[in-house]
Amino acid sequence: MSTHAFTGPAPAGPRFHPLRDSATMLRRNLKHMLRYPSMTVMLVGMPIVFLLLFVYVFGGTLGAGLGGPMHSGAAHGRAEYANYVAPAIILMTVTATVQGTAISIAMDMTEGIIARFRTMHIARVSVLTGHVLGSVIQAVFSLAIVIGVALLVGFRPVAGLGAWLATAGFLVTVTFALVWLSVALGQVSKSVETASNLPMPLVLLPFLGSGFVPTDSMPAGLRWFAEYQPFTPIIETLRGLLMDKPIGNNAWIALAWCALIALGGYLWSKKLFNREYSR
Amino acid sequence: MTIKQSRPAIAATGLRKSFGDQVVLDGLDLNVRQGTVFSLLGANGAGKTTTVKILSTLISADAGDVQVAGHDLAREPDAVRAAIGVTGQFSAVDNLLTGTENLLLMADLHHLARREGRRRAARLLEQFDLTEAGRKPASTYSGGMRRRLDLAMTLVGSPRVIFLDEPTTGLDPRSRRNMWQIIRDLVAGGVTIFLTTQYLEEADELADRIAVLDHGRMVAEGTAEELKRRIPGGHVRLRFADPQRLDAAMRVLGQTSRDNDALALRVPSDGSLRSLKALIGRLDDRAIEVDELSVHTPDLDDVFLALTGNSTNEKVTTQ
Numbered sequence: 001m002s003t004h005a006f007t008g009p010a011p012a013g014p015r016f017h018p019l020r021d022s023a024t025m026l027r028r029n030l031k032h033m034l035r036y037p038s039m040t041v042m043l044v045g046m047p048i049v050f051l052l053l054f055v056y057v058f059g060g061t062l063g064a065g066l067g068g069p070m071h072s073g074a075a076h077g078r079a080e081y082a083n084y085v086a087p088a089i090i091l092m093t094v095t096a097t098v099q100g101t102a103i104s105i106a107m108d109m110t111e112g113i114i115a116r117f118r119t120m121h122i123a124r125v126s127v128l129t130g131h132v133l134g135s136v137i138q139a140v141f142s143l144a145i146v147i148g149v150a151l152l153v154g155f156r157p158v159a160g161l162g163a164w165l166a167t168a169g170f171l172v173t174v175t176f177a178l179v180w181l182s183v184a185l186g187q188v189s190k191s192v193e194t195a196s197n198l199p200m201p202l203v204l205l206p207f208l209g210s211g212f213v214p215t216d217s218m219p220a221g222l223r224w225f226a227e228y229q230p231f232t233p234i235i236e237t238l239r240g241l242l243m244d245k246p247i248g249n250n251a252w253i254a255l256a257w258c259a260l261i262a263l264g265g266y267l268w269s270k271k272l273f274n275r276e277y278s279r
Numbered sequence: 280m281t282i283k284q285s286r287p288a289i290a291a292t293g294l295r296k297s298f299g300d301q302v303v304l305d306g307l308d309l310n311v312r313q314g315t316v317f318s319l320l321g322a323n324g325a326g327k328t329t330t331v332k333i334l335s336t337l338i339s340a341d342a343g344d345v346q347v348a349g350h351d352l353a354r355e356p357d358a359v360r361a362a363i364g365v366t367g368q369f370s371a372v373d374n375l376l377t378g379t380e381n382l383l384l385m386a387d388l389h390h391l392a393r394r395e396g397r398r399r400a401a402r403l404l405e406q407f408d409l410t411e412a413g414r415k416p417a418s419t420y421s422g423g424m425r426r427r428l429d430l431a432m433t434l435v436g437s438p439r440v441i442f443l444d445e446p447t448t449g450l451d452p453r454s455r456r457n458m459w460q461i462i463r464d465l466v467a468g469g470v471t472i473f474l475t476t477q478y479l480e481e482a483d484e485l486a487d488r489i490a491v492l493d494h495g496r497m498v499a500e501g502t503a504e505e506l507k508r509r510i511p512g513g514h515v516r517l518r519f520a521d522p523q524r525l526d527a528a529m530r531v532l533g534q535t536s537r538d539n540d541a542l543a544l545r546v547p548s549d550g551s552l553r554s555l556k557a558l559i560g561r562l563d564d565r566a567i568e569v570d571e572l573s574v575h576t577p578d579l580d581d582v583f584l585a586l587t588g589n590s591t592n593e594k595v596t597t598q
């Protein structure tokens with residue numbers, strides 16, 4: 001009997017290596033990003049386009065409408081608005097990245113490779129954690145680029161080192177939570193096209209919050225929604241950290257939302273991944 | 280060696296599966312000896328892929344006991360997964376990775392040491408004639424190359440039982456023969472192969488035992504020779520000038536299989552002069568004109584058609 005045919009599992013029964021398998025899957029996803037850079041470019045490009053649009057096209061007028069201390073023309077309003085809108089654009093970078101997560105999960109699910117993973121003795125969740133970790137890393141890169149561009153177009157944060165570190169940690173937390181939600185959305189999608197549309201509400205939510213204009217300028221019903229939806233405390237926390245403004249309860253509310261979204265997304269994703277495979 | 284030679288590689292009894300109202304597997308029994316090729320033969324929709332999906336832990340059966348590589352499928356799916364390899368009908372390669380990277384991904388997931396993984400990947404690339412293609416992304420591969428890479432990935436973990444779901448569907452004749460040789464080499468190395476196919480020639484070439492599956496039931500099982508012996512003769516092929524004559528002949532002859540495009544009927548027959556005379560007589564009585572008549576000696580195709588034809592199942596299985 002040839003030895004290679006019988007190098008089966010250890011007699012004690014097979015053990016799982018979730019960390020090692022997750023690292024393997026992470027490497028796979030990072031390679032995907034390098035091989036398929038057009039998606040990364042598109043995902044970074046979208047928030048940058050919105051940034052330029054809102055600073056240069058709408059910024060002069062919107063900035064004047066913010067009611068700052070001095071009203072000395074469009075240039076001043078634009079500079080003020082750049083500071084106001086930057087946190088929303090930063091959050092939009094995160095939502096664009098997680099939209100990419102949903103797309104790549106859906107792409108995976110339509111390929112036979114996932115069926116192969118399911119028939120292998122690996123820690124099942126590693127297929128998903130690989131995507132999650134990959135997306136968090138991708139978000140960090142995208143955020144660095146978008147924040148860099150924001151600085152170039154007039155974003156002038158006043159945060160010190162501590163506040164920047166807190167911002168970084170907070171953004172990773174938000175990304176982590178939204179990525180798990182997106183992993184579920186990617187799995188629930190029957191096609192890649194659906195997967196790219198399903199997270200669209202996440203992209204639009206900053207508009208229906210304090211991202212682009214203060215909520216008190218909105219009509220009553222919308223205003224109520226804007227104040228209680230999760231993205232408003234997230235944006236307010238970012239704004240507070242970066243512009244050194246009072247944060248109040250927003251940080252705790254935002255973190256509670258993140259915990260809720262992460263847990264819900266994780267459980268939903270896990271359930272979807274373990275459901276009966278049928279194709 | 281963790282399994283005694285006498286224990287079957289796959290043993291299933293009373294396997295059942297329905298999707299909604301549709302019964303896909305209706306009480307399937309399987310017994311596959313270690314180190315052999317077992318071929319599940321059937322038309323599209325017979326339940327072949329469903330069987331593979333159940334045996335490879337992808338979906339669960341509604342009823343039935345299954346042991347794969349000595350482990351109970353329902354209670355120890357992880358132990359089963361550790362012992363099997365699956366190459367499904369749909370290509371299970373990562374298109375964005377190169378051939379080498381695909382194999383190294385499998386090596387990592389089997390927790391092989393880096394050097395051992397590289398060594399095994401290089402050996403498999405060579406064995407499957409993919410060394411040159413190993414540096415290119417799998418998305419650039421031809422159908423045959425993709426299948427080879429797919430199977431090579433399955434072999435990285437040295438599985439003891441391999442499921443191959445229609446491994447040569449869509450391959451050109453040369454790639455098909457290459458795949459057959461690879462399968463023979465694997466079996467020579469002691470691996471058990473569970474193969475589904477819709478090509479009788481393939482089952483004839485490779486399989487130690489063949490099971491014919493029809494609408495979720497096994498209608499025959501045995502070696503290729505045993506199955507061929509079940510059909511005393513071959514068949515007669517009758518071609519007609521128009522569909523009306525085809526229909527008329529069908530009504531007269533009953534137990535036939537019909538090819539609408541070619542306007543032809545296949546009538547089971549032992550090819551003797553007497554039976555031909557009787558057949559022609561029956562057609563003559565109704566004045567049905569036949570364009571062309573040809574006599575075929577038996578092959579597995581006939582076995583298959585006889586076994587899976589309309590209303591003939593019961594007769595054949597009880598023979």
